[in-house]
Amino acid sequence: MSAIRTELCNMLDIKYPIIQAAMGPFCTNKLAVAVSNAGALGTISITQMTSDPDVAGEKTLENINYVKKHAKNTFAVNTPVGKLIEPMANRIIEVTIEEREKDPKLKKQLKAFITSAGDPTLYTKKLHDAGLLHFHVAPSVYHAKKTEKAGADAVIASGFEAGGHTHSRPVHTLILVPEVAKSIKIPVIAAGGFCNAEGLVSALAAGAVGIQMGTRFIATEECDFHPKYKEAVVKAGEWDTVVVPGVLGPARVLRNKLIEEFEKKGASGVSEWELAKLKDLALLKAMEDGDIESGALPAGMVAGSIHEILTVKEVIEEIIREAEKILKNLKL
Ligand SMILES: Cc1cc2nc3c(=O)[nH]c(=O)nc-3n(C[C@H](O)[C@H](O)[C@H](O)COP(=O)(O)O)c2cc1C
Known part of the structure; x- marks a missing residue:
């Protein structure tokens, strides 16, 4: 068994404490399957540029059915939330819960729902009542505390370096993660700027239970991107x-x-x-x-630190193997 096992592995029933970030509006179905099959958490993204709730619902169902068919292990679904897209987010969550209720295999595999951007408070009870874990992305200690207060199960602390949406007043990952970990009791996952073993070890040293990576997973053979x-x-x-x-x-x-x-x-x-x-x-x-x-x-x-397209399995296993070496060879 890997020495790099954390609470996140137990929560999600995954081998390695790594989450593949949602990357909507791009499709991440094939990527989520590859990540799940490699022992980390794959995530389904929103795949539409519309705020029409019915279109969003249909697309979500399509995505869940694809990933369910091909993934052997755990995966999650993401939607950004917030006033501008509330009806769409509500529909995505409803459809996910309904589909999960119908299928015992899906219930086992689809363990967590990840919200991002807006206020998580509206969603935690609904997700918990349906038996799902609720993770929320927070860009500051303020938002992390709000997420904990909402009753969510974990905070994904996402720093300035991250790809895609950032906060209007972003905090660098290395400042954000230790501060969030000290400020709340629920588990923290570090996001923004991770692509290698050095990053994973520093996230764990900062009090996180794992890392979430987006950009590193774009440059993989299985990623759905062009x-x-x-x-x-x-x-x-x-x-x-x-x-x-x-x-x-x-x-x-x-x-x-x-x-x-x-x-x-x-x-x-x-x-x-x-x-x-x-x-x-x-x-x-x-x-x-x-x-x-x-x-x-x-x-x-972190794109500046990514130099080759690898398979998802190679990315994940290299990070874990090298992180184990770093821990063993620390000059203490
Ligand atoms: C192409 C792309 C699209 C993204 N879309 C979403 C999204 O739909 N929902 C979300 O929560 N985060 C989204 N993000 C942010 C990621 O989930 C993640 O937090 C971020 O990529 C982590 O930083 P990294 O790129 O340095 O690994 C996106 C990131 C990228 C690169």
Whole structure:
């Protein structure tokens, strides 16, 4: 048995304390299957750019059915929550609970629901009543305390470095995680900037029970993303991500032609809302055509530390193997 086993492994019935981040609106079904089969937690993302609750419900069902069919172990479902998308989030949660109720196999595999962005308070009781664990993503100690107060089972503390949406007043992961771990009693998972064993060991040293990774999993063979998107992550250097406005708040993306134009438009006085809409529509280009120059490519700062496309199993097993070595060889 791996020496790197934590409370997170027991909570979710997983071998390794690693969560694959949701990466909506991109599909992560194949990725979630590969992560689940490699012994970590796979996560289903929202896969629509609409706020129509019925479309969101149907898509969620499709995604759950795909992952259920192919995954051998545990997985989770994510939706961002918050006022702007409340009806959509409610429908995604309802559909997940209904589907789970119907199927004993799914009940065993689908152990947790991960909410992000808005207020978790509205959802914890509903998820607990249905027998699901509730994890929520928090960008600050303030939000982590609110999540604990809501009754959630764990906090995913997500720092400045993370790909995709960040808070408007973000805190760096290395500052955030130890502070959150000291401030609440429920388990903390560290997110934002993780891709290797050094990261996992430092998260555990900071009081976390595991890590959540998004960007590292984009650059894997099984990831559902367009091959050009994966290559763009591998090619990115340490200065190649930037935070831009988004309809649901600021988001970290890879620098490309779209972002240069976006920055120029901002300087010429277009409203931030218009710019945000422009960027969010550009997500579709990245998703459908692999248009890496005029599409928006959310990715974390850690892209600069990712140098090759590996299989999910290789990524996970290398992190665990190297983390065990680091722990053994610490110069104390
Ligand atoms: C392409 C992309 C899309 C994302 N979409 C979502 C999402 O739909 N829901 C969510 O909770 N987080 C989303 N995130 C954030 C991730 O869940 C995760 O917290 C983040 O990627 C962690 O930082 P890392 O990229 O440095 O690993 C997204 C991140 C990326 C890179």
